[in-house]
Amino acid sequence: MLEKVTNTFSDIVRKISGKSTITEKNIEEAVEEIKMALLDADVNLRVVRRFVNATIEEAKGEKVLRSVNPGQQFIKIVNDRMVALLGDTRQDLHLKGPDTQSVILFLGLQGSGKTTSAAKLAARLLKQGRKPMLVACDLVRPAAVEQLSVLGEKIGVPVYKEDTKDAVRVAKNAVQSAKKGGYDTVIVDTAGRLQIDEGMMKEIADIKKAVDPVETLLVADAMTGQNAVDIAKTFDEKVGLSGVILTKFDSDARGGAALSLKSITGKPILFIGVGEKIEDFEPFYPERIASRILGMGDIVSLVEKAQETIDIEEAEKLQKKMATENFTLQDMLDQLERVNKMGSIQSMLEMIPGFAGQINEADIDTSGIKSQKAIIQSMTQKERHNYLIIGPSRRKRIAKGSGTSVAEVNKLIKQFEKTRQTMRKVSKNKGMAAKMMQGFGGMPGF
Ligand SMILES: Nc1nc2c(ncn2[C@@H]2O[C@H](COP(=O)(O)OP(=O)(O)O)[C@@H](O)[C@H]2O)c(=O)[nH]1
Ligand SMILES: [Mg+2]
Incomplete structure (x- = not known):
């Protein structure tokens, strides 16, 4: 839904946000592109006209053209208009208290x-x-x-x-x-x-x-x-x-x-x-x-989605683990399973600023997750909890057991080490990034 209009809008945002000065002509061109994108998305003509007029009027004001960062000002106007178009603030059900029906x-x-x-x-x-x-x-x-x-x-x-x-x-x-x-x-x-x-x-x-x-x-x-x-x-x-x-x-x-x-x-x-x-x-x-x-991503939804899927208690445990460097291959396996639960990786990446509209499912190797899981599942509990004991002969056995190759096992262990390092860094910085990593940890490429 909204893919096409998203692509066009992201392009406009990218184009205009980099400009240090913008002219009335830039604004007119951008608004024209916006108009075409909205009509293309089957938005009601009256709505498009209203949107376009209001945006032009506001954007051509002194405040935008003379501001320090006119590109961003313009995008903010488009964003605010878009929010208004969609209904301003989130509306919830108006239900009565629990003792009335x-x-x-x-x-x-x-x-x-x-x-x-x-x-x-x-x-x-x-x-x-x-x-x-x-x-x-x-x-x-x-x-x-x-x-x-x-x-x-x-x-x-x-x-x-x-x-x-x-x-x-x-x-x-x-x-x-x-x-x-x-x-x-x-x-x-x-x-x-x-x-x-x-x-x-x-x-x-x-x-x-x-x-x-x-x-x-x-x-x-x-x-x-x-x-x-x-x-x-x-x-x-x-x-x-x-x-x-x-x-x-x-x-x-x-x-x-x-x-x-x-x-x-x-x-x-x-x-x-x-x-x-x-x-x-x-x-x-x-x-x-x-x-x-507007291609600015949707970190809030992403974090909420991650939180819903991951038990809070579990997440806290994980955070402690990361801090004490106890993150194990077993934890990585749990994470891989969670990624499955959270739905397609593409839909999650789309919510990160800079990624929106730029990822195709084909670019992401989801089959990798399956074989990664198989590799860890072919390890003994002891190996899962202390990867250092996994020498060459164990690697051969694991490769055989998981239907993969020694090279793939090596790659996974290397990646695990890298994830561990990243997690240690991230866990020191307990902001949004830490929350995100709890969802992403162990994902290929993260
Ligand atoms: N993809 C998708 N399918 C939906 C969604 N909501 C309902 N459906 C499907 O639409 C069809 C009709 O749904 P139903 O609830 O029986 O419609 P009703 O006749 O209005 O009661 C069913 O096959 C649903 O599975 C949705 O949000 N996404
Ligand atoms: Mg029905």
């Missing part, structure tokens, strides 16, 4: 990802200490109730269902049942249609009236581009929305929906779906997406 109503077209997102949100809220219940109100699509039940079971959240065709009744009864059971958050999954139609609108409006939700969330498929924006407008007019969940953000759609939704509908994007799995669900941070688009 909050109902969240999901709506959207068929296939937009309602059911999946309902389960993802329930899992997230459960993790945050709430007590959610899912409600199966899609009584139109065959097997829709079953789909939600399976997901509910998987994440350990109860699913309310009834054998009827009356979705309004199910919703009403579910709210009662949740109250009795002490469930503080009720997430209602509803039926979509292939297109917006009166019957669906009426059913949803009736459900809304019956359950009085604190949040009415449209689930929109980012791949449908401008269409998603039109759908949001219609649903808002007919039913009233409080926010949007944008799914399939992991697709290579051009991103126009994400960039126009807020400006056109006034409704914030609360979450994005970034894959089919339950954990592929993230809060939407306008600032972070903007800096990603």
Whole structure:
């Protein structure tokens, strides 16, 4: 998502940030490129015009052209405009306290990802200490109730269902049942249609009236581009929305929906779906997406991702280990396994300033990780804890056991030594770098 616009914007940033003076002409040219990139990304024309005009007006002011660092000033303006376009600050759900009940109503077209997102949100809220219940109100699509039940079971959240065709009744009864059971958050999954139609609108409006939700969330498929924006407008007019969940953000759609939704509908994007799995669900941070688009990386997301994956306690232990020089091959193996857990290396590198838009998956040798793991797994515990005992004959045995070569074993041990050295250095400097290394340690090339 947003790859192309990111590439163009990163280029502009690179070009202009190096300049010690800029002219009105430089600004005009840069803005023209920005305009083309936004139109290319399928951003609504009105939104593009507004963005461009505001940027030019601000950038041509005395303050920028005469400032000490005009290039960076200009980029800051573009960045701020981009953040505003995406919705300013992060908006969260407005849920009531845990002793009162909050109902969240999901709506959207068929296939937009309602059911999946309902389960993802329930899992997230459960993790945050709430007590959610899912409600199966899609009584139109065959097997829709079953789909939600399976997901509910998987994440350990109860699913309310009834054998009827009356979705309004199910919703009403579910709210009662949740109250009795002490469930503080009720997430209602509803039926979509292939297109917006009166019957669906009426059913949803009736459900809304019956359950009085604190949040009415449209689930929109980012791949449908401008269409998603039109759908949001219609649903808002007919039913009233409080926010949007944008799914399939992991697709290579051009991103126009994400960039126009807020400006056109006034409704914030609360979450994005970034894959089919339950954990592929993230809060939407306008600032972070903007800096990603401008190629300035996204250190905060990266660090958070690393922290989520690594147990805090484990991380502290590791930090101590690094400080006392006790980092072993076994630790390296654990790290390699963690890298797998954190997802593709590419997606992580994309978040580092300077790397954004410059890495292809093909450039990264992920097969290396597999053989590195195999090598360490072929070592005895003793060897894993004291690499100094691994002499030539042991190396031969390890190579054989792991299906690699002695040269590869040598390389891994050398790399391990280097990692150890780097870690020792980094652990002395307990800033962000240390946190990052906890995630990256043992990764080839780091
Ligand atoms: N790649 C990707 N697929 C998604 C995402 N959200 C949902 N899907 C898929 O989209 C399809 C439709 O989802 P579903 O929840 O059944 O849509 P519903 O008809 O609105 O309830 C399913 O195959 C989901 O796995 C997402 O964020 N990314
Ligand atoms: Mg569904």
